[in-house]
Amino acid sequence: MEAKDTKTELVVIGGSAGSLQVILEMLKKLKTELDFPVVLVLHRKAYSTNILQTLLQQFISIEVVEVDDKTEVQNNKVYVAPADYHLLFENKTMMSLDFSEKMNYSRPSIDVTFKSASEVYGENLVGVLLSGANADGVEGLGFIKANKGKVWIQEPDTAEVDYMPKHALQEVAHDLIIQPDNLADYINQL
Numbered sequence: 001m002e003a004k005d006t007k008t009e010l011v012v013i014g015g016s017a018g019s020l021q022v023i024l025e026m027l028k029k030l031k032t033e034l035d036f037p038v039v040l041v042l043h044r045k046a047y048s049t050n051i052l053q054t055l056l057q058q059f060i061s062i063e064v065v066e067v068d069d070k071t072e073v074q075n076n077k078v079y080v081a082p083a084d085y086h087l088l089f090e091n092k093t094m095m096s097l098d099f100s101e102k103m104n105y106s107r108p109s110i111d112v113t114f115k116s117a118s119e120v121y122g123e124n125l126v127g128v129l130l131s132g133a134n135a136d137g138v139e140g141l142g143f144i145k146a147n148k149g150k151v152w153i154q155e156p157d158t159a160e161v162d163y164m165p166k167h168a169l170q171e172v173a174h175d176l177i178i179q180p181d182n183l184a185d186y187i188n189q190l
Contacts, residue, residue, distance in 0.1 A: 008036050008150075008190040009092065009124035010073075012117045014110030014140070016043040016132030018160025022180040023130070027059040027078070029184030034062065036190065039079045039087070039095075041113045043106050043132070046084040053080055069097040081108040088112065089120040104136035114140025118147040125149035126190065128178070132164030141172040152176040152186070 015023065019042060030038075044052065053066040056078065064078045065071065071079070073093050081087040085097040086108050103109035114127050114137060127144040129137040131154060141151050151174040156162035158180050169177070178186060 006123045008126055010036055010039065010117060010121050011126045011128065011187055011190065012039045012041065012113060013128040013130065014041045014114060014132075014137040015130035016106075016110075016134065016136065016161070016164060018131030021160070022154065022183065023056070024059050025180055026184045026187070027056060029188070030060060030062065031188045032061050034076045034187075036075055037073055037077050037079060038187070039067075039081070039113070039117070041081045041087060041108050041110045043108070043110075043136070044083040046107070056080065067095050067097065071095045081113065083108075086112040088116040092120055104134050106134070106136050110137035111140035115143040118143040118149055121147075121149065123148035126152060126187075128152045128154075128183070129165060129168050130154045131159035131161050133161045134164065135167050137164060138168045138171050141168055141174075145173050150175045152178050152183075154183075155179055 053064050057064040062078055066080045066082050084107050088096050088098055090096050103111050117125055127141055145151050153168045153174050154165040155177050156166040159165050
């Protein structure tokens with residue numbers, strides 16, 4: 001870790017197969033007042049309804065918002081990327097949606113959101129990669145690290161599907177290897 005303590009302005013979490021349970025457990029333990037937003041990018045079927053937002057909201061008192069095009073970024077909210085759209089950051093106050101081609105067979109793509117967030121937030125970003133079956137998110141973590149953000153990766157042995165975190169650990173310099181049961185604790189300390 002760096003000697004100087006940078007202020008976290010955004011936590012962005014990417015996950016695929018096996019990551020939902022980790023996220024539900026994290027939400028249960030998050031404190032009720034966060035000084036930054038949390039953005040979730042989960043691989044979902046293109047025809048998914050917005051039931052994910054409703055499901056997540058049951059586990060946390062902070063408002064859970066499914067992102068629409070031109071959604072304002074606000075602290076103390078959990079944002080969810082909608083099915084079949086890439087989530088981008090225009091600046092520190094605005095998110096937008098994009099329907100361009102799939103990346104790593106995914107839309108939303110974790111790589112797309114991680115890269116966009118790293119360009120806007122730089123060293124004030126924490127990127128977290130969880131369980132998953134493809135390499136989506138690995139390249140994005142590289143952008144986060146290159147822009148001096150923090151990179152956290154789930155311990156592959158704790159992942160339901162270890163391909164994504166295992167690949168990330170091999171490819172990207174990381175700041176922290178997280179266990180599913182301590183993810184919320186680390187976020188709460190930011």
